Amino acid sequence: MMISIIVPVYNSEKYIDRCLDSILNQTYKDLEIVLVNDGSNDQSLKILENYALRDTRIKVVNQENKGVAAARNTGLDNATGDYILYVDSDDWIENNMVERMVELSANADIVFCGNDNAVSPESVKKIIGITKEIWNKDKIIYEFLRHKIMSGMLWNKLIKRSLTDGCRFNPKTGYGEDAEFLWQVLQNTNSMIVTNEILYHHVPDENSISHLSYSEKKYSAISMWEKINADTSAIYPEYLKYARISLTSAAVFGLFEARQCCYKNKNQLKYMRSITRKNIGGFLKADYISKKFKVYAIVVCIGF
Structure with a gap:
């Protein structure tokens, strides 16, 4: 089963190496890695192209700057795997993230794992007692609308690609476009596996829209x-x-x-x-x- 990992990139030269190294070092090898350079004006594109020379699983797509929603759409358009996983360019993932998510999938439409804000392996949050739940359609909709256990973030969710047919990120939604897209996907979703195991490390960006006024x-x-x-x-x-x-x-x-x-x-x-x-x-x-x-x-x- 092939997994497409989609990484939108914009001016990420300072941290893209850590992100890509964590993806290339995955214990699960059947990967397609779609890197979308969204008109970066630093050295990001050059870095992506150098990584592509090292690993044939990498596909670099270069486009003029259109924003993260458009970049995510481009990544989706170029993905051919059975499942997709979005990773932000300033974040990093555990080396066994994809393997664990695939193991948990067991015919589920989406696998949803835990995450933290660790900036290095030394600061990774430790979980005592790994849990797993199976959510049906009603539970999925209920938890999304409550927006507590499950937020609209995409990066800790392995999604069956066929569920995204007809779903698009809205470039006019400047904040919450990922939640809007996920809501579309959930209309096609009947089952979700949820684990508290922390496999994704989100590094807050002080310059991102969520931290600006x-x-x-x-x-x-x-x-x-x-x-x-x-x-x-x-x-x-x-x-x-x-x-x-x-x-x-x-x-x-x-x-x-x-x-x-x-x-x-x-x-x-x-x-x-x-x-x-x-x-x-x-x-x-x-x-x-x-x-x-x-x-x-x-x-x-x-x-x-």
Whole structure:
């Protein structure tokens, strides 16, 4: 069974070696490694091409800069494996990650593993007691909409490629495009294997959009969650309250970040406050939302 590993790359010369070495050193060898250079203006492309000379499993695709969503689409278009795995260029994976995920797959549509924020092998989080669960369709949708145990991140999920037919990353979604794509994939998914074993190491990038101040790109998460709410209302009405809570969480956190940087778009701020006010009852009743977050939501409703 061949696994396609897709790595979007943009100006990653400082850390791409660690990422690619962790992929090439996988104990599972039947790999197709698709590296998409998204118009880097540093030495990234040269590094990718040098790696391709060393290993015939590597396919380098070069394109003008179009953004991470387009780069992920390009990677998907060039993948031919039975399963796909997205890896961010500044992250790294355990040498046995693919082997373990394949072992766990056992005809499952998706395998979902644990991750941490380790920057080196010495700082890897240790797990005592490896667990494995099998989720059916209802459990998958429920957990995605709650967005606690399972987030919208793609990089710790081995996905059967056939599930992605007709699914695309939306370049207009500047923040949360991975969750939007995963939501599409989950409509075709019937089973998921979930393990707490940490096989993926995500290294936070201080320059990424998730660490920058509030912006128009981050505001796009609101429309993304509204679309998911509309889908949930039509297909899974029994889980609509969880979709509304996630939309409200996006609005409350957006207002928090907007205040931190004195964001000035009054219409967007007003709209996020209206979302919070409309859904505050269910938000306050949710036992998986922190008390601190609930207090801030109340303050937002008052007009802070």
